[in-house]
Amino acid sequence: MSNDRSAARESANGHSRNQTENRAEQPEQTAIDIEGLEVTYGDGTEAVRGVDLTVGRGEFFGFLGPNGAGKTTAIKVFATLLSPTAGQVRVNGFDAREESRKIRESIGYMAQETSIDPELTAEENVRFACEAYGVARGERDERTAELLELVGLESVADKRSEGFSGGMKKRLDAATALVHRPPLVFLDEPTTGLDPSARNRLWEYFERINERGTTIFLTTQYLEEADQLCERLAVILDGEIVADGSPADLKRAVGGDVLDIDVGGGADARSRAGAIARDFDAFDDASVETTEEGISVTAETARELGTDLLVALRDAGLTVTGFNVRAPTLDDVFLAITGERVATDAAGDGDGAQ
Ligand SMILES: Nc1ncnc2c1ncn2[C@@H]1O[C@H](COP(=O)(O)OP(=O)(O)OP(=O)(O)O)[C@@H](O)[C@H]1O
Structure with a gap:
């Protein structure tokens, strides 16, 4: 079990109260309310540098950023596992300093x-979490069965979890985080390293949890995940929030469409194509990136005037081997904000079975 989770459980154990009582103590409509949050580690690293953030009850909120951006640091502060250097932190209406x-x-x-015990079966892991979180004895059977069903592990309830795939372990871990029916769940990069099918399956469960009314605060480095799941997103970079809005808002802010053009003839040809696109008068507001295949041009009029650029490239003696006009993705949003594509950890190897 990770120290973080142990700490959360230890604190919950012995101070249990049921969900109704918890909710009664949370009159506020905001799940998370953060003002001026700063976290500086002992070695001087400024991991979070002045973050303001509000997450409403019932929202599926995403905190998106590359490795080292400050996501885990922030989430640890929200879960009261780390003290802020400065700022106000209220979670479920409670103050992080006074009411941790x-x-x-x-x-x-x-x-x-994951903090599950490999020696225990799926069911035993959830039962153990029920005990740790102080779920009343008489409710444990039903709660355990309900959660194993929720995450699709009822058929392997009596199997030891050490043999589970990465995706199954993550789902079991999600179930153990829900035993006390919390109104707010923090998921810190829950799908990192999973293959696409395991990832998709987890997404389904997170959506289900959210549909039941649970507020979800998800950190991820996967743009597609944020796009698929989150109603609202904040992008964090070097400890600061650099964009905030729904995925659609953020994509609209990129401005226009994206024209991807494949250019033959090597790096020199691609760089010449980039220069021509940057000087191309018809696109007054274009941003141009040289890619591994050619160039990528984002402009208001990319759809209407894209073919004119193709002609200009051909007239300059360049060979266009393919092209495509598309709506912007969150990857383009990230590029527009940071000037860089997001580099993420590669997905893990096949653990998507089940
Ligand atoms: N205990 C620590 N002491 C010193 N610096 C730290 C510590 N933990 C994290 N950092 C640094 O703080 C910054 C933010 O790290 P953090 O783990 O919060 O980022 P992240 O966005 O969650 O990244 P990842 O996706 O890699 O988990 C990084 O520069 C990291 O190296």
């Missing part, structure tokens, strides 16, 4: 490393 125990009792936290 109440926060821990009213949240679920799924850390990056």
Whole structure:
């Protein structure tokens, strides 16, 4: 079990109260309310540098950013596992400094490393979490069965979890974070390293949890994941929020469409194509990136005037081997904001079975 999760459970254990009581103590409509959050580590690293953030009850909120952006640091502060250097942090209406125990009792936290015990079966893991979180004895059977069903592990309830795939372990871990029916769940990069099919399956369960009314705060480095799941997103970079809005808002802010053009003839040809696109008068607001295949041009009029650029490239003696006009993705949003494509960890190897 990870230290973080142990800490959350230890705190919850012995101070259990049921969900109704928790909710009664949370009159506010905001699940998370952060003002001026700063976190500087002992070695001087400024991991979070002045973050303001509000997440409403019931929202599926995404915190998106590359490795080292400050996502885990922020989530640890929200879960009261780390003290902020400065700023106000309220979670479920409770103050992180004054009422950290109440926060821990009213949240679920799924850390990056799964905290399940491989020696135990799926069912035993969930039961253990019920005990740790102080779920009343008489409710444990039903709660365990309900959660195993929710995450699609009922058919392997009596199997030891050490033999589970990465995706199954993550789903079991998600179930253990929900035993006390928290109104707010923090998921810290829950799908990192999983293959696409395992990832898709987890997405389904997260959506289900959210449909039941649970607020979800998800950190991810996967743009597609954020796009698929989140109603609202904040993009964090070097400890600061650099964009905030729905995925559609953020894509609209990129401005226009994206024209991807494949150019033959090597790096010199691609760089010449980039220069021609940058000087191309018909696109007054274009941003141009040289890619591995050619160039990528984002402009208001990319759809209407894209063919004119293809002609210009051909007239300059360049060979266009393919092209495509498309709506912007979150990857383009990231590029527009940061000037760089997001580099993420590669997906893990086949653990998508089940
Ligand atoms: N305990 C620590 N002591 C010093 N610096 C730290 C510590 N933990 C994290 N950092 C640094 O703080 C910054 C933010 O790290 P953090 O783990 O919050 O980012 P992240 O966005 O969650 O990245 P990842 O996806 O890699 O988990 C990074 O520069 C990281 O190296």
